[in-house]
Amino acid sequence: MPRARRSIAVSAALMTAAGLLAACSASANEGKTELVWYINPDSGGQAKVAANCSTDSYTITTQVLPQDANEQRIQLARRLAANDSGIDIMSIDPPFTAEFANAGFLAPLPQDLQDKLKEQSFKGATDAATWDGQMVVAPFWSNTQVLWYRKSFVEKAGIDMGQPVTWDQIIDAAAQNGGKVAVQANKYEGYVVWINALISGAGGELATDTEKGLDMKLEIDSDAGEAAAKVIEKLAHSAAAPADLSVAQEGQAGATFGGPQGAFMVNWTYIYNNYEGTDPGFNKDIGYTRYPQTVEGEDSRPPYGGIGLGVSAYSDHVDDAMAAVECITSPENQEVNAEITGNMPASQAGYAANGDALQKTYPADLLQLFQDSLDNAAPRTVTPYWSDISGGIQSTWHPASGVSSSTPATSQTFIDNVLHGRSLL
Amino acid sequence: MSTATATATATPPAGKARAKASDRSRAENRLGQKLVAPAVVVMLLVTAWPMIQAIYLSLFRYRLTTPDDKSFVGLSNYLTVLTDPLFWQDTLNTVIIMVVTVAVELVIGFAFAMVMHRIVFARGAIRTSILIPYGIITVVSAYAWQFAFSLNNGFVNAWFAWLPWISPETNWFGSHWPAMFAIMVSEIWKTTPFMALLLLAGLSQVSEDMIEAAEVDGATWWQRLWKVILPNMRAAIMVAVLFRALDAFRIFDNIFVMTRGAQDTESSSFLTYRQVIAQFQLGLGSALSVLLFLTVLLLAWLIVKLFRVDLAQARGEA
Numbered sequence: 041m042p043r044a045r046r047s048i049a050v051s052a053a054l055m056t057a058a059g060l061l062a063a064c065s066a067s068a069n070e071g072k073t074e075l076v077w078y079i080n081p082d083s084g085g086q087a088k089v090a091a092n093c094s095t096d097s098y099t100i101t102t103q104v105l106p107q108d109a110n111e112q113r114i115q116l117a118r119r120l121a122a123n124d125s126g127i128d129i130m131s132i133d134p135p136f137t138a139e140f141a142n143a144g145f146l147a148p149l150p151q152d153l154q155d156k157l158k159e160q161s162f163k164g165a166t167d168a169a170t171w172d173g174q175m176v177v178a179p180f181w182s183n184t185q186v187l188w189y190r191k192s193f194v195e196k197a198g199i200d201m202g203q204p205v206t207w208d209q210i211i212d213a214a215a216q217n218g219g220k221v222a223v224q225a226n227k228y229e230g231y232v233v234w235i236n237a238l239i240s241g242a243g244g245e246l247a248t249d250t251e252k253g254l255d256m257k258l259e260i261d262s263d264a265g266e267a268a269a270k271v272i273e274k275l276a277h278s279a280a281a282p283a284d285l286s287v288a289q290e291g292q293a294g295a296t297f298g299g300p301q302g303a304f305m306v307n308w309t310y311i312y313n314n315y316e317g318t319d320p321g322f323n324k325d326i327g328y329t330r331y332p333q334t335v336e337g338e339d340s341r342p343p344y345g346g347i348g349l350g351v352s353a354y355s356d357h358v359d360d361a362m363a364a365v366e367c368i369t370s371p372e373n374q375e376v377n378a379e380i381t382g383n384m385p386a387s388q389a390g391y392a393a394n395g396d397a398l399q400k401t402y403p404a405d406l407l408q409l410f411q412d413s414l415d416n417a418a419p420r421t422v423t424p425y426w427s428d429i430s431g432g433i434q435s436t437w438h439p440a441s442g443v444s445s446s447t448p449a450t451s452q453t454f455i456d457n458v459l460h461g462r463s464l465l
Numbered sequence: 466m467s468t469a470t471a472t473a474t475a476t477p478p479a480g481k482a483r484a485k486a487s488d489r490s491r492a493e494n495r496l497g498q499k500l501v502a503p504a505v506v507v508m509l510l511v512t513a514w515p516m517i518q519a520i521y522l523s524l525f526r527y528r529l530t531t532p533d534d535k536s537f538v539g540l541s542n543y544l545t546v547l548t549d550p551l552f553w554q555d556t557l558n559t560v561i562i563m564v565v566t567v568a569v570e571l572v573i574g575f576a577f578a579m580v581m582h583r584i585v586f587a588r589g590a591i592r593t594s595i596l597i598p599y600g601i602i603t604v605v606s607a608y609a610w611q612f613a614f615s616l617n618n619g620f621v622n623a624w625f626a627w628l629p630w631i632s633p634e635t636n637w638f639g640s641h642w643p644a645m646f647a648i649m650v651s652e653i654w655k656t657t658p659f660m661a662l663l664l665l666a667g668l669s670q671v672s673e674d675m676i677e678a679a680e681v682d683g684a685t686w687w688q689r690l691w692k693v694i695l696p697n698m699r700a701a702i703m704v705a706v707l708f709r710a711l712d713a714f715r716i717f718d719n720i721f722v723m724t725r726g727a728q729d730t731e732s733s734s735f736l737t738y739r740q741v742i743a744q745f746q747l748g749l750g751s752a753l754s755v756l757l758f759l760t761v762l763l764l765a766w767l768i769v770k771l772f773r774v775d776l777a778q779a780r781g782e783a
Binding site: 110114117118121139140142143226227228283284285286287292295424427428431438439461462463464465 | 526529530531532541545546549551552616617634636638639640725726727728736739740742743744745749
């Protein structure tokens with residue numbers, strides 16, 4: 041009996057091993073390289089592009105990263121720090137590009153690919169993709185925010201949206217007419233996007249001399265910083281502030297805007313696709329114009345977002361991955377992705393690709409507004425220490441109702457302490 | 466106090482028992498030691514080694530994304546942590562969460578344990594339904610409670626709008642105390658059944674004879690509870706409080722899901738997580754982990770001292 045049992049066990053083990061070996065050799069027989077592309081979650085655009093760019097010699101498969109930009113950074117960086125060869129291509133959020141490049145996680149892009157990408161991409165996209173004089177990621181899509189408004193509301197309030205508007209104007213108009221100004225002010229990266237846009241709009245910058253690393257010059261405690269704090273303080277204490285201001289992300293802002301008190305909203309390009317599905321006809325009431333001015337008369341600097349593609353320095357297939365990146369970031373594929381996800385191309389050519397397909401989904405003046413906004417967009421400071429700056433801002437500027445004229449100074453001191461290891465973030 | 470309570474006197478003090486150990490029991494002890502030795506070795510490998518590694522790392526300034534900047538800084542990470550107001554704020558939050566949740570859970574848990582112990586009809590069904598929340602994953606329960614308290618789609622504002630301080634516009638996660646309240650409610654809801662289970666074990670060990678004797682002597686229900694049942698459950702209560710207090714002190718999931726530490730609702734674990742995982746500050750983060758470990762040790766020691774229970778006795782060993 042024990043003998044019979046043993047032979048059963050042995051044959052079961054052999055069968056399992058044979059099965060596993062067969063599985064291995066089956067994939068080896070195909071002889072095809074598998075390139076793994078870690079993507080941020082979207083509605084299928086990147087998966088479609090991955091299929092478009094798979095060739096006879098390699099297949100591109102996608103792996104989805106977490107929703108939150110910071111979580112994406114954490115997952116990628118921890119794997120890369122452990123020299124994980126399971127990542128070939130990654131979708132990287134612009135503020136973390138410098139950190140990855142500085143840590144040596146990214147394989148250098150070949151010079152001809154860099155030249156080609158510089159040639160085709162928007163200036164904001166190129167700036168955000170460049171670290172230490174080199175283009176380190178390939179701009180794939182570029183996002184920006186515009187001011188969305190409800191036509192019925194501005195008509196009632198009697199504001200001329202044909203002219204550039206300031207934050208003061210829209211907050212007052214909304215407060216006086218029972219409307220809300222929807223923004224992103226939860227304790228997360230999106231809130232820093234808003235603050236950066238406000239400071240840039242007042243002619244400032246969060247930090248300069250970033251090539252000095254930890255000893256960069258922080259410029260939050262400045263006139264521009266104060267102008268930004270003033271806008272946030274005003275909105276937070278105004279009747280125009282949504283009740284969920286302190287927890288509002290893009291989705292909550294979109295819900296406020298679509299609700300009965302919706303009046304104004306700053307939000308990314310893709311939000312335009314959000315309403316027709318559940319509320320047909322709602323888009324007719326949506327107006328759009330350039331991001332509001334922080335200071336009257338001074339051109340606004342809309343936020344810059346998007347995705348750049350990096351190739352892992354630890355990938356076993358760097359050359360194939362570079363070829364794949366070139367295909368993925370072609371204007372045609374940028375357009376394919378934009379059509380599915382609403383995440384706009386990183387190049388002018390992408391807007392016109394595939395026989396102007398984008399023009400069918402979006403009004404021409406909106407597409408023009410996106411491109412104009414991108415040309416004037418202010419990327420977040422490019423530094424390997426962005427997460428410290430961003431975290432420091434989130435700690436000191438959140439909640440919005442606590443922001444006052446002293447916030448920029450407190451914030452600057454705190455970030456300086458964090459950078460030099462004197463304070464916990 | 467001990468003179469007025471009817472503790473079981475059958476168990477002699479452990480020290481005396483050890484002094485009288487026979488040859489046989491000494492041999493049994495030696496065999497026991499040999500039998501647990503492999504497990505101890507494995508434990509040392511998987512727990513002691515990471516701890517030593519953490520202590521070593523805590524002496525460096527070391528960031529995962531700037532590996533070239535690694536430098537030995539001695540105890541300066543500890544100094545940074547211990548002089549930082551954020552560390553003390555987070556420690557205070559953690560202590561508040563621990564004290565409040567364990568106290569509330571102890572009371573509700575005891576009531577549940579009584580129900581589970583005394584119930585005569587549908588015993589299985591009632592015991593199971595009390596235990597359901599404990600079977601739910603903490604992250605799931607945290608999401609459920611976050612939705613419940615949410616301004617946009619929660620039911621709490623709608624159901625409790627009749628209370629003067631709650632309106633349909635109340636943003637629970639908009640300021641410190643309401644957010645802490647929501648976090649504590651989710652923690653209490655989730656872990657009270659565990660407390661009840663541990664207390665039920667203690668309750669079923671209380672001899673019915675003693676309770677009956679007290680009843681015959683004319684003790685009221687309240688007196689029986691305070692003078693007979695609770696003193697005889699002391700070991701079980703200690704174990705329940707110890708487990709829950711140490712668990713609650715390491716609270717993380719609820720905060721991560723519900724506020725992400727916004728509104729100063731961070732706990733010590735959350736702070737450590739952010740330094741190690743989000744900021745990649747391995748040195749500073751390791752210093753925090755070491756401090757967290759020491760705090761947990763101290764807490765365990767304090768609770769054991771406070772209840773004056775011999776753990777061997779608590780296990781029912783003589």
